[in-house]
Structure formats: structure tokens, C-alpha cells
Amino acid sequence: GQQVMQIPQYQHVQEGEDFTTYCNSSTTLSNIQWYKQRPGGHPVFLIQLVKSGEVKKQKRLTFQFGEAKKNSSLHITATQTTDVGTYFCAGTAGDRGSTLGRLYFGRGTQLTVWP
């Protein structure tokens, strides 16, 4: 069945260092979304990537979608304490998934930032 793998599971960085989390799917994705969950909170949508090779930026965050639409990454430049949380990728299957609205979530990367 559809699987979305995400690594690493945990990442501890000092404030100012960069951070990257990677997402890989066993099958081609129609699109991929990224969510952030602050400690004690709920997941909040960050961005969606649809096109092969697409790159999008949000201030210090850079999101990429692989050429084969099977992998994605989120890179944060110069982390800040406000970046603390768990980052999830979630993909929509390339076949019927997009019409059914079902997302396949990775297990998330928990980011800790030391001041």
C-alpha cells in the first residue's frame, strides 16, 4: 500500500544552524503537502507542491518536490526557537487519491532548537 517515509525522526540543532527533513514515497505522488505541529498543538498546513521539480520558499523555509514526484524536502535556514515543532509531509496518491482527498502522512521530524 501507499507509504510515505520521513527522516530523520528527531533533529536537535543550535539556533542559527540549518535543518532539513526528507520525505520519500514508495509510489508516485500527485502532490505533497507540509504541515507543522507545535508542541501541544495541532498540525497546521504550510504549503503544497504539485509540479515535478517544484521549489517554493517561505522566508527561511525552502520546499522541494522531486523530479519523479516521489520525494520531497523541507529546509530551514538559520533556525530560530520559533521553528520548534514536528514537521510532517503528506502526499496524495497519484491514482485515485487526489479525488478521494486522502493524505498519506509521514511520521514526522521533531525539531528541537537550542538557544
Place this chain on the structure above:
Amino acid sequence: NAGVTQTPKFRVLKTGQSMTLLCAQDMNHEYMYWYRQDPGMGLRLIHYSVGEGTTAKGEVPDGYNVSRLKKQNFLLGLESAAPSQTSVYFCASSHPGHFLEQYFGPGTRLTVT
């Protein structure tokens, strides 16, 4: 708009007891979902609905039932709670189409003793 709301926020059950979690959304979304979140396991889909009166099984449906009698509400039922169902439950909704951003509720923390 309140977005997605969930009741209750916290609940403690004894093994074998039953309960219903209520999710409500005021965004007129067609799709609604129930997830559970356990440490290190991410978000796992329990059941989902693509419209009023329709439901479908997700990744971990056993031990749960759902109903979508009204478009704005999605109920998750536990008929006979087990300690393995101790978790944080999130409801989410989205609109059909190419852009499927999911809006999550604040969650319900359930403990089964």
C-alpha cells in the same frame, strides 16, 4: 468562523466503556477525517468521509465506528474502549478538488485505564 472544533478536549475511560467524539466544521467542507496520533507514529487515519452519509476505512479502523449524518459533523465512536486506544485524536476537514489542504481541530486527549 470557528473552523474545526472537537469535543471533548480530554477524557478518561475505563476499559470496556464507550464514548463518542464529536467533530464539527463550519467551512462547508465535503471531506472529513479522524486521525490518531501516538508518539513516534505520526498521524494515522482511522476513518474518513467524502460526503454526508458516506464513510470509509482508513489505516487503523478496528475498534472504531463513525457516522456522518450531517455535512458539518463527523462522529467517532468507541464501542468498547481498550488501553491501546489511549491516544490523541484529531479531526480534520478539507474541500474537494486539486487543493486538498486539511484543517485540523485542536484534538482530544483520551486515556483508557
